[in-house]
Amino acid sequence: xxxxxxxxxxxxxxxxxxxxxxxxxxxxxxxxxxxxxxxxxxxxxxxxxxxxxxxxxxxxxxxxxxxxxxxxxxxxxxxxxxxxxxxxxxxxxxxxxxxxxxxxxxxxxxxxxxxxxxxxxxxxxxxxxxxxxxxxxxxxxxxxxxxxxxxxxxxxxxxxxxxxxxxxxxxxxxxxxxxxxxxx
Numbered sequence: 001x002x003x004x005x006x007x008x009x010x011x012x013x014x015x016x017x018x019x020x021x022x023x024x025x026x027x028x029x030x031x032x033x034x035x036x037x038x039x040x041x042x043x044x045x046x047x048x049x050x051x052x053x054x055x056x057x058x059x060x061x062x063x064x065x066x067x068x069x070x071x072x073x074x075x076x077x078x079x080x081x082x083x084x085x086x087x088x089x090x091x092x093x094x095x096x097x098x099x100x101x102x103x104x105x106x107x108x109x110x111x112x113x114x115x116x117x118x119x120x121x122x123x124x125x126x127x128x129x130x131x132x133x134x135x136x137x138x139x140x141x142x143x144x145x146x147x148x149x150x151x152x153x154x155x156x157x158x159x160x161x162x163x164x165x166x167x168x169x170x171x172x173x174x175x176x177x178x179x180x181x182x183x184x
Contacts, residue, residue: 007115010135017142024149046085047145052099053083059106062119
């Protein structure tokens with residue numbers, strides 16, 4: 001009973017945060033969704049592309065359920081980080097479509113397997129896992145990148161996810177925090 005509850009709970013949280021990631025792209029230009037906003041080049045569309053690889057790999061090869069599209073092999077060091085940015089030849093629509101395809105594949109894996117189904121993550125120090133471990137890992141990874149996306153989006157146009165607060169509130173709050181920082 002608790003296994004079914006845990007699996008359903010984690011899966012629903014994953015579904016919700018996926019939608020948040022895609023919403024972060026709404027209303028932005030092609031340049032803004034792609035442009036590097038940190039020293040390391042972090043950008044919104046690249047985060048979505050990265051999460052596509054994350055879901056397809058973790059809910060695919062880890063459980064012997066290959067993703068229908070080719071993936072770079074995890075041991076290929078030359079490919080590391082290529083999933084964190086988008087070339088000029090890749091479209092926003094293609095990236096989002098790929099992410100949604102990864103969701104479908106992941107959802108099918110989650111539906112087909114018990115929460116204690118065994119998997120193998122060869123790049124982890126303790127590679128033998130259960131679906132539960134992977135659900136927690138992917139949910140954590142997606143939430144982590146959603147936090148990055150929140151900050152990037154706020155940097156781009158000041159959009160803050162559904163807080164109910166207006167720009168004047170945030171101006172006042174920022175000024176209050178700045179005063180406290182200066183006094184410290």
